[in-house]
Amino acid sequence: MIPELRRRIGFEIELMAPPGVSRRTLALDLAGRCGGSVRPVWHHDSEPSLVPGLGRFLHLTQGFEVRRPDGSPLCTLVDDITLTRGLDPRAPAIPGWFRVLTDDTRLLRLLSARCDPGTTLPRVLEPAAELWGTTVERHGDIYRLNDAAGATIALASPAGGERERPCEIITPPLSADHHAELSFLLGVARGLGFTVPHEAAVHLHVDGGPFRSPAALANLIRLFAHWREPLRTLLATNPACRRLAPLPAPLVDVVAGTPTTTELRQAAQTGQITKFYDVNLTQVLTDSPPLRDTVEIRILPGAIDADEIVHRAALVELLLDRCLDPAPIPSGPASPDALLEMAAATLVQDQ
Numbered sequence: 001m002i003p004e005l006r007r008r009i010g011f012e013i014e015l016m017a018p019p020g021v022s023r024r025t026l027a028l029d030l031a032g033r034c035g036g037s038v039r040p041v042w043h044h045d046s047e048p049s050l051v052p053g054l055g056r057f058l059h060l061t062q063g064f065e066v067r068r069p070d071g072s073p074l075c076t077l078v079d080d081i082t083l084t085r086g087l088d089p090r091a092p093a094i095p096g097w098f099r100v101l102t103d104d105t106r107l108l109r110l111l112s113a114r115c116d117p118g119t120t121l122p123r124v125l126e127p128a129a130e131l132w133g134t135t136v137e138r139h140g141d142i143y144r145l146n147d148a149a150g151a152t153i154a155l156a157s158p159a160g161g162e163r164e165r166p167c168e169i170i171t172p173p174l175s176a177d178h179h180a181e182l183s184f185l186l187g188v189a190r191g192l193g194f195t196v197p198h199e200a201a202v203h204l205h206v207d208g209g210p211f212r213s214p215a216a217l218a219n220l221i222r223l224f225a226h227w228r229e230p231l232r233t234l235l236a237t238n239p240a241c242r243r244l245a246p247l248p249a250p251l252v253d254v255v256a257g258t259p260t261t262t263e264l265r266q267a268a269q270t271g272q273i274t275k276f277y278d279v280n281l282t283q284v285l286t287d288s289p290p291l292r293d294t295v296e297i298r299i300l301p302g303a304i305d306a307d308e309i310v311h312r313a314a315l316v317e318l319l320l321d322r323c324l325d326p327a328p329i330p331s332g333p334a335s336p337d338a339l340l341e342m343a344a345a346t347l348v349q350d351q
Contacts, residue, residue, distance in 0.1 A: 002179050002307060002310055002311070003310065003311060003314035004314075005178045005179075005310065005313055005314055005317060006317065007206050007207065007317055007320075008173040008174065008175045008206070008207055009173065009174055009178060009204055009205065009206055009313060009317075010170070010171055010172060010173045010174065010204070010205035010292075010294065011169070011170075011171045011174070011178075011182065011202065011203070011204060011205075011309065011313075012168055012169070012170050012171075012202065012203035012204075012205070013168065013169040013182075013185075013186070013202050013302075013303070013304075013309070014080055014082075014083060014166070014167075014168050014196075014197055014199075014200040014201055014202070014302055015166075015167045015168070015169065015189055015194045015195065015196065015197065015200070015302075015304060016083060016086065016165055016166060016167065016194060016195050016196070016197040016200075017164070017165040017166075017167055017192070017193070017194050018165075018192075018193035018194070018195070019162070019165070021165070021192055021193060021194075022094075022097075022164035022165060022167075023063070023064060023077040023078070023079070023164065023165075023166070023167035024038075024062075024064055024077075024164070025192060026077055026167060026188065026189055026192060026194065027064035027065075027066050027077050029188055029191075029192060030066045030074060030075070030185065030188055031066050031067075031074075033184075033188060034066075034068055034069070034074060035068075035069045036066055036067050036068045036069055036074060037066070037067050038064050038065070038066055038067075039064070039065045039067070039118075040062060040063070040064060040065075040116075040117040040118035041062075041063045041064065041065045041076065041078075041117055042060040042061070042062070042063065042100075042112045042115075042117045043060065043061045043062070043063040043078035043079055044058070044059075044060060044108060044112065045058075045059055045061065045079070045080075045081055046058050046059065047059060047081055056103075057101045057102070057103060058101070058102050058103060058104070058105060058107075058108045059099050059100060059101045059102075059108075060099060060100040060101075060108065060111060060112055060115070060117070061078070061079040061099045061159065061163070062079075062097065062098070062099070062117045062159070063076055063077055063078035063079065063117070064076065064077045072172075073172045074171075074172075074185075075169050075170060075171050075172075075185055076169075076170045077167050077168070077169060077170075078167075078168050078170065079163060079166050079167075079168070080166050080167075080168045081166075082199050082241075082242040082243060083166040083197045083198075083199055083200070084199070085197060085198035085199060085240075086197070086198065087161055087162040087163070087165060087166075088161065088162055089160075089161040090160075090161070091160055091161055091162045092158070092160050093158030093159050093160040093163075094164055096120070097158065097159040097163065097164050098121040098124065098156055098157060098158050098159050099156070099157060099159045099163075100115060100124060100125070100154055100155070100156050101154065101155045101156075101157065102153065102154045102155075107153060107154065110128070110131075111125075111128055111154055114127040114128045114131065115127055115128055121143065121156055121157075121158065122136075122138070122143065124143070124156050125143055125145045125154060125156050128145055128153065128154065129145050132145070132147050132148065132153065133148065134146060134147060134148060136156075141157060141158050142155055142156070142157050143155065143156040143157070144156075166197070167189075167194065169185055169186075169189070171185070173205070173207075178310055178313070179306050179307075179310045182306035182309055182310065183306040186304050186305065186306055189304060190304055194304065195304065196302040196303060196304050197302060198240050199238070199240045199241055199242055199302075200238060200241065200301070200302020200303075201237075201238055201241045201244075201298060201299070201300060201301065201302055202300040202301065202302060202303055202309055202312075203296055203297065203298050203300070204296065204297040204300065204313055204316060205292065205294040205295070205296050206294060206295050206297070206317075206320060207293065207294060207295075208283050208284040208289070208293040208294045208295050209293060210324055211281075211284050211295050211323070212261070212284055213324075214258075214259060214260055214261045214263075214264060215258070215326050216323050216324050217261075217264055217281070217284060218254075218255040218258070218259055218264065218328070219322070219323035219324075219325070219328060219329045220279065220281070220295065220320070220323045221247060221251055221252065221255045221264075221281075222255050222328065222329040222331065223319060223322075223323055223329050224247055224277075224278050224279045225246065225247050225251075225252040225255070226329070226330075226331040226332065226334055227329075227334045227339060228246055228278065229334070230334050230335050230336045230338065230339050231278075231299065231339065232278075232299055233336050234315070234336040234339050234340070235299055235300055235301065235312055235315070235316070236301045237299045237300070237301055238301040238302055241299075241301075241302075243276040243298075244276070244277070244278055244298060244299060245276060245277050245278065246277070246278065247271075247273075247277055247278070247279070247281075248268075248270075248271025248272065248273055248277075249271065250267040250268075250270040250271040251264070251267045251268050251271050251273065253267070254267040258328075264285065265285050265286075268281065268285045273285070275296065277298070278297075278298055278299045279295065279296065279297055279298060279299075280295070280296035280298060281295060283295070283296075295320075297316055300312050300313070300316070315343055318342075318343035318344075318346045318347055319339065319342065319343055319346070321346045322342055322343070322345075322346045325346075329342075
């Protein structure tokens with residue numbers, strides 16, 4: 001029996017296209033099947049830099065937003081740089097695939113607003129060049145935009161190494177018919193030969209509002225800190241998945257008591273929290289979320305089957321319900337069986 005999910009949940013599902021197929025292929029197929037449309041969009045991310053003294057490059061890569069005939073969003077398909085197994089890093093870029101690189105978050109946002117992901121590599125930086133009153137320079141396959149003093153603002157380069165194949169399906173928040181929506185998206189992907197990558201994960205975005213209560217947020221931290229290994233065992237977290245980590249010690253230490261919202265935020269700041277933990281709490285630790293007001297659960301394994309995803313999401317949903325109970329979640333004895341008992345007890349209370 002497939003459980004019914006009660007929460008608004010947004011899904012992020014990491015897949016890999018077979019050689020010769022891309023996330024653009026999937027976008028066009030999905031749009032064709034539902035009578036919708038496809039719009040190129042930018043995806044923001046970062047990558048290690050090979051330039052001495054520069055720790056990372058910020059980059060824009062090409063994604064595709066698919067909309068239904070009425071204009072409502074169906075999904076967005078983007079790259080994920082953590083997916084690398086099976087790609088040929090020496091493969092030349094397919095014509096029409098490129099990326100834009102810079103080293104400043106403000107520049108990245110400006111470039112994203114001014115430059116068109118649906119244009120061509122030689123022209124992509126031209127709208128930004130107009131802002132600085134300069135021209136784009138070509139150096140082989142690389143296009144460089146400098147300011148009037150010669151300082152580099154951005155680079156545009158071909159996206160080689162088969163980077164068109166990784167595909168993260170991002171759904172809008174789904175309030176109903178979660179299984180049917182995922183079945184359609186994943187069924188089309190399977191039909192095109194998409195598979196689950198070696199490093200894959202599924203992420204769940206749930207509404208952050210209920211977890212702005214300090215008691216609920218403290219319980220959420222206790223769940224993912226004290227029950228970390230049982231959770232990962234029960235959900236079958238992929239050991240090859242990158243950008244996962246235990247919550248920082250200052251945040252775990254503060255929930256030994258009954259912290260206030262201010263104390264939780266101070267502990268998060270001390271622990272230098274980012275989104276790249278087992279659970280992403282960055283949006284609920286601020287009064288004005290910069291992106292979306294959600295808690296992101298990041299430890300579900302990769303999957304291309306709606307049944308698997310929904311069953312695990314239903315278990316997570318019950319454990320999140322327990323976090324909303326004002327009684328503190330105990331620190332142990334932590335085991336997968338005890339987690340199932342916790343979920344079962346919550347299910348009984350909900351009924």
